[in-house]
Amino acid sequence: MDIMDKLTILTDGAKYDAACTSSGVTRKGPANGKGLGNVMPAGCCHSFSSDGRCITLLKVLMSNSCIYDCKYCVNRSSNDVPRATFTPSELADLTIQFYRRNYIEGLFLSSGVIKNPDYTSEQMAKALEVLRYQYGFWGYIHTKILPGTSAELVRRLGLLADRVSVNVELPSEASLVSLAPQKKREAIFTPMAQITQGITTGKAEVVQYRKAPKFAPGGQATQMIIGASPESDYSIVRLASALYGKYDLKRVFYSAYIPAIRDKMLPAIDTKPPLLREHRLYQADWLMREYHFEAEEILSDEEPNFNPYMDPKCNWAVNNLHFFPVDVGKADYEALLRVPGIGPKSAARIVTARRHSRLGMAELKRIGVVLKRAKYFIVTSDEPLGISVNKYTAAKALIDPNSFSMGVEQLTLFDAPQTRFLLDPANHVIEDVREEAALCLATKL
Amino acid sequence: MPGYKIVVYPTDVIYIYDGGIAGFLTCVHESFYAKELPLNIVSDANYEPSLYKHKFVAADEAKAKTVRESIARNISKRALDLTDHLLLCHHEKKELALLKFLITAFRVGPKATSMLGDKEVSDVLAMERHMLGERHLLLGFIRFKDYGGMLGAVISPKNFVLPLLAEHFVCRFPNENFMIYDKTHNAALIYQDRKLEITAVEDIKFADESEEELHYQNLWKSFYKTIGIKERLNPKCRMSHMPKRYWINMVEMKEFL
Ligand code: SF4
Numbered sequence: 068m069d070i071m072d073k074l075t076i077l078t079d080g081a082k083y084d085a086a087c088t089s090s091g092v093t094r095k096g097p098a099n100g101k102g103l104g105n106v107m108p109a110g111c112c113h114s115f116s117s118d119g120r121c122i123t124l125l126k127v128l129m130s131n132s133c134i135y136d137c138k139y140c141v142n143r144s145s146n147d148v149p150r151a152t153f154t155p156s157e158l159a160d161l162t163i164q165f166y167r168r169n170y171i172e173g174l175f176l177s178s179g180v181i182k183n184p185d186y187t188s189e190q191m192a193k194a195l196e197v198l199r200y201q202y203g204f205w206g207y208i209h210t211k212i213l214p215g216t217s218a219e220l221v222r223r224l225g226l227l228a229d230r231v232s233v234n235v236e237l238p239s240e241a242s243l244v245s246l247a248p249q250k251k252r253e254a255i256f257t258p259m260a261q262i263t264q265g266i267t268t269g270k271a272e273v274v275q276y277r278k279a280p281k282f283a284p285g286g287q288a289t290q291m292i293i294g295a296s297p298e299s300d301y302s303i304v305r306l307a308s309a310l311y312g313k314y315d316l317k318r319v320f321y322s323a324y325i326p327a328i329r330d331k332m333l334p335a336i337d338t339k340p341p342l343l344r345e346h347r348l349y350q351a352d353w354l355m356r357e358y359h360f361e362a363e364e365i366l367s368d369e370e371p372n373f374n375p376y377m378d379p380k381c382n383w384a385v386n387n388l389h390f391f392p393v394d395v396g397k398a399d400y401e402a403l404l405r406v407p408g409i410g411p412k413s414a415a416r417i418v419t420a421r422r423h424s425r426l427g428m429a430e431l432k433r434i435g436v437v438l439k440r441a442k443y444f445i446v447t448s449d450e451p452l453g454i455s456v457n458k459y460t461a462a463k464a465l466i467d468p469n470s471f472s473m474g475v476e477q478l479t480l481f482d483a484p485q486t487r488f489l490l491d492p493a494n495h496v497i498e499d500v501r502e503e504a505a506l507c508l509a510t511k512l
Numbered sequence: 513m514p515g516y517k518i519v520v521y522p523t524d525v526i527y528i529y530d531g532g533i534a535g536f537l538t539c540v541h542e543s544f545y546a547k548e549l550p551l552n553i554v555s556d557a558n559y560e561p562s563l564y565k566h567k568f569v570a571a572d573e574a575k576a577k578t579v580r581e582s583i584a585r586n587i588s589k590r591a592l593d594l595t596d597h598l599l600l601c602h603h604e605k606k607e608l609a610l611l612k613f614l615i616t617a618f619r620v621g622p623k624a625t626s627m628l629g630d631k632e633v634s635d636v637l638a639m640e641r642h643m644l645g646e647r648h649l650l651l652g653f654i655r656f657k658d659y660g661g662m663l664g665a666v667i668s669p670k671n672f673v674l675p676l677l678a679e680h681f682v683c684r685f686p687n688e689n690f691m692i693y694d695k696t697h698n699a700a701l702i703y704q705d706r707k708l709e710i711t712a713v714e715d716i717k718f719a720d721e722s723e724e725e726l727h728y729q730n731l732w733k734s735f736y737k738t739i740g741i742k743e744r745l746n747p748k749c750r751m752s753h754m755p756k757r758y759w760i761n762m763v764e765m766k767e768f769l
Contacts, residue, residue: 074738075734082741097686101687112753114653115749116739117737118742119748120741122739167663169656169665340744422623
């Protein structure tokens with residue numbers, strides 16, 4: 068099979084993976100002046116695919132010849148698809164040639180299970196060794212650790228890669244048992260714990276001897292599929308929060324399930340991928356990582372699923388009106404962060420700018436605050452009592468335009484009759500829903 | 513010495529300079545000593561004759577040096593970087609905005625660049641952000657082709673970001689020879705035998721692409737087409753992250769134009 072066919076097959080099998088960032092490490096250039104490669108602190112998108120996602124890394128599988136039969140996966144053994152496997156040197160050559168042309172920041176390597184997890188990991192490690200040692204490649208490498216990989220190979224891969232991840236795959240053990248029976252819970256969490264441990268000791272070693280090779284300096288991540296199984300948004304957010312806490316993960320990625328397989332245990336094949344739900348999960352995740360929100364502030368047993376019409380931060384604000392208005396002249400950074408329309412950057416800028424002058428609406432606008440939303444939640448030097456609010460106008464401003472532009476969709480797979488009618492793509496229906504959402508919200512304000 | 517008060521009076525003179533940093537700093541010198549706030553400052557390349565008076569300000573290295581040192585001493589190092597950055601921007605009113613900023617900044621001293629609510633300050637910071645934003649996009653969107661012993665790329669940015677691309681690519685490819693040709697500004701960044709230079713150039717014609725080069729281009733195009741998930745098609749989102757004007761120089765995008 069020629070390299071073109073292999074690349075196509077192994078990209079097709081990898082495309083559902085969500086992570087494509089090069090974050091967590093910074094490298095100025097090749098350590099000894101030989102070879103090539105650096106890593107920028109802010110990450111870098113090299114292109115955007117037709118679905119609007121950023122392309123940073125060459126995201127491919129080592130092999131899609133998988134012996135496992137996870138029900139939701141296109142690469143599962145019982146699926147009738149063409150199979151291919153890269154040799155380590157083919158993969159290394161592709162990476163280098165793409166990198167030299169500035170197509171990519173590096174490699175994101177995943178794989179199906181070829182014979183067993185260790186055999187597969189061995190092949191992956193070989194490819195990374197060719198890259199690192201033969202080519203002197205110092206660009207970014209993210210590699211998956213397959214569930215059940217031995218401690219020795221986890222260590223070997225961790226020393227070669229910048230970031231490693233073990234996928235939790237599904238948001239609960241029950242779903243794992245029914246949809247991916249060959250993947251045991253322990254097989255996932257044992258390497259995950261080993262990696263957490265490796266990163267912590269690695270950091271200590273580097274402090275001691277600066278030359279010690281670093282173990283996964285870009286940290287650990289994971290990913291789960293959303294919408295193939297019945298968990299509520301609240302349980303997913305709580306799981307993510309627990310993973311961040313217990314395993315010190317850098318990122319949790321969410322991947323909207325795209326039905327590719329008919330199976331009575333999975334959503335029907337014509338189900339739209341839950342893109343809005345995925346979007347909300349990323350927003351909630353962002354709130355936990357950058358805005359210091361707790362999972363319990365975002366959702367609750369009473370409100371276990373995301374509000375389709377408002378992003379989680381607006382939703383929190385509307386449910387916590389007693390917290391507002393926030394005085395931009397005095398409030399601390401944390402309180403500023405709670406205001407819809409003020410993010411970490413503009414909160415920091417407000418704190419800097421108010422040392423030198425009083426901040427009115429015009430100043431805030433120059434600073435980059437999204438006044439369209441923020442103005443209902445703040446008091447400023449020129450509006451010391453807050454602006455007078457027409458509830459209906461305010462409600463309209465708070466409604467998330469993405470609720471409608473991301474493609475209307477069914478929000479919860481199993482029980483959401485109230486959102487099902489959204490599937491009608493006729494525009495006047497969307498307008499009606501938008502109107503109704505605004506009215507409903509206005510009464511709440 | 514904060515509180516260094518510059519007094520200038522609005523005039524209807526247009527300053528014309530050579531477009532370079534020394535030329536601009538000489539304009540600043542001129543404005544402060546003549547106590548005049550010009551109506552505009554334009555480079556000779558952009559100057560269109562009008563009914564207004566104009567003054568040709570010739571670059572003077574000594575005056576430029578005085579202004580430069582004074583900015584560093586009386587305002588901040590950051591203000592000096594900002595000045596250098598602004599000169600790379602394509603915004604047509606950048607020189608006047610920068611002069612106004614400097615007048616304010618000399619008055620208030622080191623805190624100038626953190627007065628984010630101030631109009632003079634936020635104007636120049638916005639221009640700088642726009643320029644740095646384009647630089648950041650290009651770090652990813654630049655496409656090299658291997659011409660056998662030399663990697664070559666073409667860009668056509670609005671802002672003159674070429675000087676700010678050099679360090680990144682030298683760190684990345686210390687052992688390659690490469691050239692980035694900026695079509696908009698007729699300039700090229702050339703890194704050869706570990707030496708770097710940026711020079712003015714006329715239209716550059718690259719050699720034909722080898723079979724090997726086309727092979728990797730095809731592999732990349734195929735990767736690009738395969739990685740997109742058709743159930744999630746979102747051309748609007750793609751366009752907002754990767755504006756169309758960059759596509760012309762991108763191997764995988766050209767055919768979609
Ligand atoms: S092990 Fe991975 S590649 Fe194999 S079927 Fe399961 S999810 Fe798919």
